[in-house]
Amino acid sequence: MTQGKPVSIRDVARMAGVSTATVSRVINDNGRFSEATRERVERAIAESGYVANMAAKSLRSQRSYNIGMIVPDISNDFFSAIALHVERTLAASGYSVFVCNTGNSAERERAYFTTLTSKLVDGVLCISGLNELPENLLPDAIPIVCIDRYPASGRRIPRVSSDDVRASRLAVEHLIGQGCRRILYISSYTADYARQDRATGYREALASHGMAVRPVDTLFVTGTRPSMEEAEELVARRIAQGLDFDGIFASSDHTAVGALKALRAAGVDVPGQVRIVGYDDSIYTRLTTPQLSTIQRHTDQLAERGCEVLLQMLAGKTPPAVTIVPTELVVRESSSK
Amino acid sequence: MTQGKPVSIRDVARMAGVSTATVSRVINDNGRFSEATRERVERAIAESGYVANMAAKSLRSQRSYNIGMIVPDISNDFFSAIALHVERTLAASGYSVFVCNTGNSAERERAYFTTLTSKLVDGVLCISGLNELPENLLPDAIPIVCIDRYPASGRRIPRVSSDDVRASRLAVEHLIGQGCRRILYISSYTADYARQDRATGYREALASHGMAVRPVDTLFVTGTRPSMEEAEELVARRIAQGLDFDGIFASSDHTAVGALKALRAAGVDVPGQVRIVGYDDSIYTRLTTPQLSTIQRHTDQLAERGCEVLLQMLAGKTPPAVTIVPTELVVRESSSK
DNA sequence: ATGAAAGCGCTAACAA
């Protein structure tokens, strides 16, 4: 199989002294055939080094065994952690996965949908994508599943995500429990509703403890530059106006690290004067001094549940519309003495 | 294009009142046809929402416009940084990319090669893979390019990598210049010769400065567990035997961070008593206290050069056998006062 | 400049 024309089912058929249909039956283990035939065919396959031509199979059967995985940026550790498990899980079921980096561009996402349609993908997994799924761009027959985002679409698209409202409430209540009286919220780039859930959790926690929800206490990261840097600047500016807060809930570890840097640069003690909780339990959390408290979202489960849902759809079943993966508050040094 | 049978070239032909051959010619802009025909066909394509069926195209033309990207673990930040740029670059040339996580398993790599062959990929990009490329598994017609590794293979396989010997020498000479008299080398899991280059640079630097190269001064990480943890343990154990060294050159930032943690835990001042230089300039380097000195390898260039080489091969040209991407020593707090 | 037709490798309906 290392040179010349690749061997096809016809070559195998000739070698085994049967028809191509029989070879196909053996390969797909469907139609009926004698045990003797199976052996002859399998021997021929092994000896010839036959490798199925998926283009032909796909053309004929309308199944490519390819899945499109849409992601804002595979180099982001949260997404790549999910991507790893997605690929592992789908490969175990015989699927190959295309990576598609949208860079949060609706235009690129749109283009990928067309490409994926063209390549006859059997399904699409959208990870933390845009809110607006391009309408009517993917044939209805191709199932989509969203991980960590709420799709707005005419189609009913199942999603798998964390319970962000609860997780955020937990984080903020923890800060309150630690004695914080004024807590800032650092909002990440809000391409998706999930981030809004975090804001909701923040507000709920404050409200349920009779604390004021002040608009000026939410710091917005725009996503135009690395969010760590943006957060660092935002917090530095805020500190310059006076240290009128004693807690920070950041909707990502990236921004939490930025905040921590600004605080340390200004000589503010963490967790002594200001306590911080981040989000995602990325590797970063264990590298900083102090180590960051954070929300663990279990990327492995997010990925596996997402694949399960997709595989169910591929099998013609109707999966749950929403799957929630549990989260946990991980308390480290940045938020408790 | 959202439901029913997808529109094919035949439908377009009918709409435009031409033959399928003509539609094909217009689509591929090759054969000759009148300007009037082009317009009619293009209108029909636009109105019908025609999307090419790549399975059919591939079957016919033996080109899939798919590339296989083999990687040990996409969740590793060095690989995912390369993966991002690979996908970006190839997508710009019309290719889709399959991710394949081998987990450094030769068996899985082997399986992927078969799958990729079956899916008619036009080329394969191996990133930091195993040394032994499975022989005779991929048809000779499918070009392979290796990034950051030396393939051992019967085939002549172009590679793109950093000048690791030079980079390592630079790093160690910097430590020596900073006054270090005994420098440890933390070797990462050596699935590839590239890591051996780093050991070579380390030895060369010591030798050229008349310093002894002691086998006990090389700490081996096995790769069976997260290398950060392994390194931390190895260094902690070494410290327990007495602090007889004043410099560490780690062949990855992961292990450098592990070393730093062990040192800090033992109350050893960095860079006061021991200086450290890592490798890769990962995000980690700016999160630790002190910030880590490291080697910048330019993942973007590694990726882009790799893609260029592959695209050249796809265009039938013969690319250089070896492409070296420059490296730089980045001095931060961990190695200089 | 355009059409008719063969065929890429495979599967499935139909015959035997």
Place this chain on the structure above:
DNA sequence: TTGTTAGCGCTTTCAT
């Protein structure tokens, strides 16, 4: 149990 055959959507001779 097995073979024959049509056809998936496309490109590419070969005619015209």
